[in-house]
Amino acid sequence: MRSCRDITALVSQGLDMKLSLGERLAIGVHVMMCSRCRNFQSQTQFIRKAAHRYTEQLQQQLDKKS
Ligand SMILES: [Zn+2]
Numbered sequence: 001m002r003s004c005r006d007i008t009a010l011v012s013q014g015l016d017m018k019l020s021l022g023e024r025l026a027i028g029v030h031v032m033m034c035s036r037c038r039n040f041q042s043q044t045q046f047i048r049k050a051a052h053r054y055t056e057q058l059q060q061q062l063d064k065k066s
Helices: 004-016 021-033 035-065
Strands: none
Touching (some): 021 035
């Protein structure tokens, strides 16, 4: 069983790079039992999606101007 510190570190890493199957499994098992890490995971994914959308909108606006 990994600690919450390990899991949040893995979740953050997973935003930037691909995790191994073992790492993704460790996250999956942990968040099933730990609501704090589940919240952390959903928040980071939400922020990432929002940031992605924002970047796309910005790009579209820049495309229109040029
Ligand atoms: Zn946890």
